[in-house]
Amino acid sequence: MLKAALPLNRRSFTQCTAVSDVGHECEELLSREVIQNRLEEYTCSKDLKLGRHLHRSIVSNGLDTASDLGDYLIRMFSSCGSLPEADLIFCKIAKPSLYSWHSIMSAHALLGDGLTTINLFHSLEQQGLKPCKFIFLSLLTALRKLKCLPEGRLVHSQILSDGLDSDVVIGSTLIDMYTKCGSLDEARKVFDVLPNLNVVSWNAMIAGFVQQQDDTTAFEFFSKMQKSGIQPTKFTFSCVLNACINVDQGMQIHDQVMLSMLESDVVVGTALMNMYAKCGCVAEAHKAFDRLIHPDLASWNAIIAGYSQRGYGSSALELFRKMIKQNIEGDLITFSSVINACASIGAIEVGRLVYNEIVAKRLELDVVVGNSLIDMYAKSGYLQEAHKILTTLSSRDLVSWNTLIAVYAQHGNCRLVQQCLWDMIKEGTKPDERTFLSILAACSHAGSVESGRKYFVSMVEDFGVTHSADHFNCMIDLLGRSGHLKDAKLFLGSVPELPSSFTGWTSLLAASDKYRNMEVGRQSFGRLSVLDPVCGSGYVLMSNIFAGAKVDQRSFETAKASERCWCFESGRESL
DNA sequence: GTAGGGTTAG
Numbered sequence: 001m002l003k004a005a006l007p008l009n010r011r012s013f014t015q016c017t018a019v020s021d022v023g024h025e026c027e028e029l030l031s032r033e034v035i036q037n038r039l040e041e042y043t044c045s046k047d048l049k050l051g052r053h054l055h056r057s058i059v060s061n062g063l064d065t066a067s068d069l070g071d072y073l074i075r076m077f078s079s080c081g082s083l084p085e086a087d088l089i090f091c092k093i094a095k096p097s098l099y100s101w102h103s104i105m106s107a108h109a110l111l112g113d114g115l116t117t118i119n120l121f122h123s124l125e126q127q128g129l130k131p132c133k134f135i136f137l138s139l140l141t142a143l144r145k146l147k148c149l150p151e152g153r154l155v156h157s158q159i160l161s162d163g164l165d166s167d168v169v170i171g172s173t174l175i176d177m178y179t180k181c182g183s184l185d186e187a188r189k190v191f192d193v194l195p196n197l198n199v200v201s202w203n204a205m206i207a208g209f210v211q212q213q214d215d216t217t218a219f220e221f222f223s224k225m226q227k228s229g230i231q232p233t234k235f236t237f238s239c240v241l242n243a244c245i246n247v248d249q250g251m252q253i254h255d256q257v258m259l260s261m262l263e264s265d266v267v268v269g270t271a272l273m274n275m276y277a278k279c280g281c282v283a284e285a286h287k288a289f290d291r292l293i294h295p296d297l298a299s300w301n302a303i304i305a306g307y308s309q310r311g312y313g314s315s316a317l318e319l320f321r322k323m324i325k326q327n328i329e330g331d332l333i334t335f336s337s338v339i340n341a342c343a344s345i346g347a348i349e350v351g352r353l354v355y356n357e358i359v360a361k362r363l364e365l366d367v368v369v370g371n372s373l374i375d376m377y378a379k380s381g382y383l384q385e386a387h388k389i390l391t392t393l394s395s396r397d398l399v400s401w402n403t404l405i406a407v408y409a410q411h412g413n414c415r416l417v418q419q420c421l422w423d424m425i426k427e428g429t430k431p432d433e434r435t436f437l438s439i440l441a442a443c444s445h446a447g448s449v450e451s452g453r454k455y456f457v458s459m460v461e462d463f464g465v466t467h468s469a470d471h472f473n474c475m476i477d478l479l480g481r482s483g484h485l486k487d488a489k490l491f492l493g494s495v496p497e498l499p500s501s502f503t504g505w506t507s508l509l510a511a512s513d514k515y516r517n518m519e520v521g522r523q524s525f526g527r528l529s530v531l532d533p534v535c536g537s538g539y540v541l542m543s544n545i546f547a548g549a550k551v552d553q554r555s556f557e558t559a560k561a562s563e564r565c566w567c568f569e570s571g572r573e574s575l
Numbered sequence: 576g577t578a579g580g581g582t583t584a585g
Contacts, residue, residue: 296580
């Protein structure tokens with residue numbers, strides 16, 4: 001924990017001070033005001049080199065122990081991203097003012113993990129200092145980062161007892177803290193009693209609803225805000241664009257963005273790209289990207305991901321090459337999308353190059369990039385390499401296991417599927433509906449009827465995973481393929497009437513063809529004809545069954561007509 | 576004080 005430094009001897013500098021005039025060739029006398037102005041300048045320009053130079057001069061003149069210059073130095077180092085140097089300054093300040101405490105707490109809340117901010121708050125109180133509004137703001141920022149809801153509530157009660165709760169900045173920060181900690185109800189309570197709402201309070205609330213995927217309420221608040229006479233800002237737009245559920249809604253927001261002249265703002269523009277890509281309008285997303293004057297890494301990542309996710313792997317790689325040509329370095333987010341694109345188009349060599357780049361840059365492989373690599377290797381048939389990635393990952397998750405299990409299932413390797421299932425359970429990862437879909441598919445491909453039945457029961461009883469229509473269809477496929485046609489039909493009877501039961505009846509018809517079972521075949525064909533009267537594959541399969549039974553085309557036509565009558569008569573009967 | 580970018584099936 002940081003401690004305030006003991007009082008040090010320091011020169012008085014009430015008037016003029018000899019300090020090297022950084023950025024200028026000669027050394028001259030600089031007033032305290034000029035030093036402060038220079039430090040502010042470097043804070044804004046984030047010029048660490050010039051800032052350090054000026055700091056050395058301040059130290060050599062023994063001025064770094066004064067609270068006022070120290071505050072400027074802390075802010076400068078914090079703005080330049082150097083937390084250790086900001087810490088050193090704070091430790092050297094003889095008598096830190098509340099403003100000094102705020103500066104260092106804020107630096108830790110923004111750059112650090114937030115824990116030091118909390119520790120600093122306790123030190124401040126232990127020294128008998130009364131926290132002001134700004135101290136609380138830094139503290140709330142740290143608690144938001146750490147998602148410490150109970151501590152956040154304690155700070156809220158302290159704010160209430162200090163009578164600071166009606167302050168709109170404190171109120172907005174409390175709303176933000178509560179939403180980020182997942183308590184939308186408490187955020188709403190703060191919002192409802194704030195005497196003066198401003199656009200930040202509304203934005204914090206809207207962002208909370210978007211984060212909780214309550215798009216309807218997010219739009220309701222967006223509308224209420226405008227009705228109350230408050231104009232949306234770039235923050236508002238970047239939030240609500242995330243809540244758009246269709247392109248019409250997205251285009252309406254886009255119109256408002258244009259009217260507000262915010263189309264070329266890098267964050268709003270990226271949110272627009274993301275919205276269009278999500279709605280399937282990749283060309284529009286690309287137009288939004290082209291409108292950005294200075295796209296940053298997040299913008300590049302959004303457009304690459306947009307193409308990659310919509311199945312345009314080649315375009316995604318093309319943009320990635322363009323980005324490299326412009327000397328923009330990718331990060332793990334870029335790499336995960338690029339690897340995903342490689343997997344979709346089978347560009348395994350490009351994927352390998354990207355992986356080598358990650359290793360060369362000594363970036364620690366995170367779970368998302370790891371999962372993309374597992375998927376790429378698995379899809380390209382390099383199962384051992386896929387497995388190796390999984391074992392080398394420092395943290396694996398459900399997606400890692402599901403990706404590998406799915407590919408083993410596709411290859412019908414029940415032994416490895418089962419091994420993975422045990423390993424994931426041993427690690428404490430609970431299998432989900434996708435895991436069991438792969439497991440049942442593996443059993444189906446391997447013809448392991450009894451294992452399939454066992455897993456079908458176990459998934460609900462032992463793991464609490466609910467059966468979906470896909471699981472039923474998988475069982476029907478498994479039973480049908482192995483000749484258990486009656487059991488397959490029983491399963492079909494228990495499938496809720498979902499469009500996907502079409503898949504089940506097709507599986508059963510295919511199984512009837514395989515096992516030359518005219519009776520079940522006719523029933524399946526009848527049911528399929530009700531679900532889709534022009535189903536081509538149904539006619540082909542039924543035709544095969546008749547052909548196998550040496551029934552000529554004429555008999556088939558007759559049978560087809562009789563099936564239709566039968567369907568109308570018994571369509572609602574349970575088969 | 577508030578905002579944008581990444582991974583699993585068929």
